[in-house]
Amino acid sequence: MNQTDTIIALATPSGAGAIAVIRLSGMDAISIASKLFKSIHNKDLSEQVTHSIHLGHIVDGNRTIDEVLVSLFKNPQSYTGEDVVEISCHGSVYIQQEILQLFLRNGCRMAQAGEFTLRAFLNGKLDLSQAEAVADLISSDNEASHKIAMQQMRGGFSSEIAKLREELLNFASLIELELDFAEEDVEFADRSQFKELVERITFVLKRLIDSFAVGNVIKNGIPVAIVGEPNVGKSTLLNALLNEERAIVSEIAGTTRDTIEDEISIGGIGFRFIDTAGIRETEDVVESIGIKKTFEKIEQAQVVIYLFDAEQFKMQSSKFKVELEKIKNKYPLKPLIVIANKIDKVDDIQIANMQTEIPEIQLLSAKTGFGVEQLTKTLLNLINTGALRNNETIVTNTRHYDALLKALEEIQKVKHGLDSGITGDLLAIDIREALYQFGLITGNVTNDELLGNIFANFCIGK
Structure with missing residues (x-):
C-alpha cells in the first residue's frame, strides 16, 4: 500500500442526505484542493492556517459543481498526521460522485477500507488497540459498548499494557546484560523485585482476561x-x-411459527430477545419446523427464559417441571429464568403453591406489565457491570484476548523459571515471547498480514 500518495473517500454514509463529507489525506491534499476550490473571498487554501473553515465553490474549469465548506487540518495536527482536507457538500449522490471523480482525475486515489486510520497508526497518532477502538466506536449501539470503545480509544487499555511492557522490558534489558557477563557470574536484575513484578503482571493479565467475558x-x-x-x-x-x-x-395456539427477534438496551447493555415457536408435540409440518428452530435458538442464546401459564399450573405442574428439567439437563451452563405469566388471572393461594413447588419462580403479567421491571433487573444482574461502573479496563477484542492469554502463559513460564532458579539465558527466551505478545496488542510488533486483517473490517472513509 502506497503511503505517500493522497487518498480520498466519502466520510459520511453513502446515499442522499442533507450534507455529505468528503475527506482527503496526504502530502498533496491541500495543493490539489486549492486548484479545485474557489473561495468566495479569493483565499488561497495553501496559505490558510490549520483548523480553519472556508466557504466557496468546487469548480471543474468553468463549471461550478457545488457550494461547499472546506476544513483544513495541517500536519501533524490532524487525525492521520498528514495534511487533511474535509469538504462538506450538499448530500446529493450526483454531487458526491462529481466531486470524487474530479479529485480522482486531479491526482487523488480512492482510499481503501480503514486507510485513514491506518495512516494515523503508522504516523504515531494512535497505537493499534486505539485504532481498533475506532471501529468499535463506530459500531457501538448501546451506552456500555460506547463507553468501553471511548475508554480504549483514549488509551485506557493500551496505556495499562504499555506500562507493564515497559517495566518488563527494563528487567529484560538487565537479564540480557547479565548474559554479556556470564563468565563473571554477576546479577544485574534483582530477582526479588523481578518476582514482585511478575506477580503484579500476572494479576493484571488475569483481571484483563476475566473481563473479556463481560466485555464480549x-x-x-x-x-x-x-x-x-x-x-x-x-x-x-x-x-x-x-x-x-x-x-x-392471538388466542390460537401456535400463532408464532417462526422466531422473532428484536433488540433493546437495558441499563446500557444490549439484549436481543428471541420469541420462539412453542414447544409441544405436533403433526403440523410448518409448526414442527418452527419448534426445531426453537431448539436451535436455545443453543445460540446465552440466557433462556422459560415461560408458562399460571392458570394452567395447577393442572399441569408436573408437566412444566419435567420440561424445566429437560432444559436444565440439556443446557446446564445456560442461565435459566423461570416465569409464571398471567398471574393477574390467579389468586394468592395458587401463587403460593407455585412458589412452593418452584422456589426460583418469578411472577409476571405480560398483559398488565407487572413483573416486567423485575425481569429486566434479573437480566442485568446476570451481567457483572461493576467493572464498567468503576471505569476499569474491559477487554472486548478477541485478538487482544488471545494475545493476553499467550502473554500470561509466557509470564507463568518466567515465574516458574524464577522459582526454579534457571539461568538468565532461558529466562530471557520466555520474557522476549511475553514482550512480543504485549507488542502485538499495541502495535509495537506488526506485519502486513496483521494490519490487513484488522483494517479490512473498517468502513471506507475511516
Whole structure:
C-alpha cells in the first residue's frame, strides 16, 4: 500500500442526505484542493492556517459543481498526521460522485477500507488497540459498548499494557546484560523485585482476561431465548419488553411459527430477545419446523427464559417441571429464568403453591406489565457491570484476548523459571515471547498480514 500518495473517500454514509463529507489525506491534499476550490473571498487554501473553515465553490474549469465548506487540518495536527482536507457538500449522490471523480482525475486515489486510520497508526497518532477502538466506536449501539470503545480509544487499555511492557522490558534489558557477563557470574536484575513484578503482571493479565467475558457480551449484545408451550404469552412478553406490538398475539395456539427477534438496551447493555415457536408435540409440518428452530435458538442464546401459564399450573405442574428439567439437563451452563405469566388471572393461594413447588419462580403479567421491571433487573444482574461502573479496563477484542492469554502463559513460564532458579539465558527466551505478545496488542510488533486483517473490517472513509 502506497503511503505517500493522497487518498480520498466519502466520510459520511453513502446515499442522499442533507450534507455529505468528503475527506482527503496526504502530502498533496491541500495543493490539489486549492486548484479545485474557489473561495468566495479569493483565499488561497495553501496559505490558510490549520483548523480553519472556508466557504466557496468546487469548480471543474468553468463549471461550478457545488457550494461547499472546506476544513483544513495541517500536519501533524490532524487525525492521520498528514495534511487533511474535509469538504462538506450538499448530500446529493450526483454531487458526491462529481466531486470524487474530479479529485480522482486531479491526482487523488480512492482510499481503501480503514486507510485513514491506518495512516494515523503508522504516523504515531494512535497505537493499534486505539485504532481498533475506532471501529468499535463506530459500531457501538448501546451506552456500555460506547463507553468501553471511548475508554480504549483514549488509551485506557493500551496505556495499562504499555506500562507493564515497559517495566518488563527494563528487567529484560538487565537479564540480557547479565548474559554479556556470564563468565563473571554477576546479577544485574534483582530477582526479588523481578518476582514482585511478575506477580503484579500476572494479576493484571488475569483481571484483563476475566473481563473479556463481560466485555464480549457488552460489545455484541446478549441473545435471550423466550421459550415455553404455545399460547403462554411469549409474544405478549416480547411486546411488553419492547414496548411495541412487534409480535402477533392471538388466542390460537401456535400463532408464532417462526422466531422473532428484536433488540433493546437495558441499563446500557444490549439484549436481543428471541420469541420462539412453542414447544409441544405436533403433526403440523410448518409448526414442527418452527419448534426445531426453537431448539436451535436455545443453543445460540446465552440466557433462556422459560415461560408458562399460571392458570394452567395447577393442572399441569408436573408437566412444566419435567420440561424445566429437560432444559436444565440439556443446557446446564445456560442461565435459566423461570416465569409464571398471567398471574393477574390467579389468586394468592395458587401463587403460593407455585412458589412452593418452584422456589426460583418469578411472577409476571405480560398483559398488565407487572413483573416486567423485575425481569429486566434479573437480566442485568446476570451481567457483572461493576467493572464498567468503576471505569476499569474491559477487554472486548478477541485478538487482544488471545494475545493476553499467550502473554500470561509466557509470564507463568518466567515465574516458574524464577522459582526454579534457571539461568538468565532461558529466562530471557520466555520474557522476549511475553514482550512480543504485549507488542502485538499495541502495535509495537506488526506485519502486513496483521494490519490487513484488522483494517479490512473498517468502513471506507475511516
